[in-house]
Amino acid sequence: MPTPSVKLNNGQQMPLVGFGLWKVDGAVAPDLVYEAIKTGYRMFDGASVYGNEVEVGRGIKRAISEGLVERSDLFIVSKLWCVFHEPNRVKEAIQRSLSDLGLDYIDLYYIHFPYAMGYVDPAEQYPADWDVPGVFKRGTTTLEQTWHALEKLVEEGLTKSIGVSNYNGTALNDLINYAKIQPAALQIEHHPYLTQETLLKTANHHGIQVTAYSSFGPGSYIELNSNRAQDSENAKPLFEQSPVAQAAQKYGKSPAQVLLRWSTQRGVAVIPKSNNVKRLSENLNNTDFDLSKEELEAISSLNKNLRFNDPIDDGVLIPVFG
DSSP states (O other): OOOOOOTTTTOOOESOOEOTTTTTTTTTTHHHHHHHHHHHHOOEOOOOOOOOOOOOHHHHHHHHHHHHHHHGEEEEEEEOGGOOOSHHHHHHHHHHHHHHHHHHHHEEEOOOOOOOOOOTTTTTSSSOOOTTTTTOOOOOHHHHHHHHHHHHHHHTSSSEEEEEEEEOOHHHHHHHHSSSSOEEEEEEEOBBTTTEEEHHHHHHHTTOOOEOOOTTTTGGTGTTTTTTOOOOOOOOOGSHHHHHHHHHHHTOOOHHHHHHHHHTTOOOOOOOOOOHHHHHHHHHHHOOSSSOHHHHHHHHHOOOOOOOOGGGTTTOOOOOOO
């Protein structure tokens, strides 16, 4: 069954379901990406700061060399990390990602976070995450300057589309006002504990496709020792919430499939991941059933405006969300 796709505002087709590469260990990434392609995944959502683009590229290369897919069949996503926001560093960043991935172009390139850090020479630290001691330095580049540098990447054919990640409504509206090339996509944390209704309406109004990360809520963050995820009252697994469990039983689906369908039925793309071949297939095939309006509303009613991915939790004073 072909994966449904959505048309971005520049006419490019993007799969509605992709494979997320955050926290995929480099040791398993080549085989996991290869198996995901065999399973039917065509979109792979990565980032330079994930530290696995070389290994992801090996999996892609193997699949192409064996004739499973052609490059044009794939939709490859990467992201500009905060230390490369200076306009004269943006091209350097995407070229490093392209070299690591072994590709000539990216399909969609995001600004990863709306916050500029000072430049860190890759020869000293790559990737330079903000939780690495001694790395964090405040930058002075504006988001407008960075966006215009991304627009040049489109003009040069290094990426087909550009977008933003972790933007709130204010930052998104500001971007729309100065953008010569409008953002094609917005990637945000989105799950029933954080439905972000107003932000979704804003993006939809402007024709910007929304992609959800962390579709299963707190599960991805417990191992990171997130205070919010460790809170037992707030962090009850979404799989165990009655509207999710009841729908799973009714339709003969897994709770994960129900949570993903809750997003995709709302028009939000998803990028789950799994090391398990069976779950790989289940996560990909979540669009062959429809939740009722009442079921959608019941799942949405779990909203607590509870965010799990916040730089503040890493001890870094980056007030992205407040």
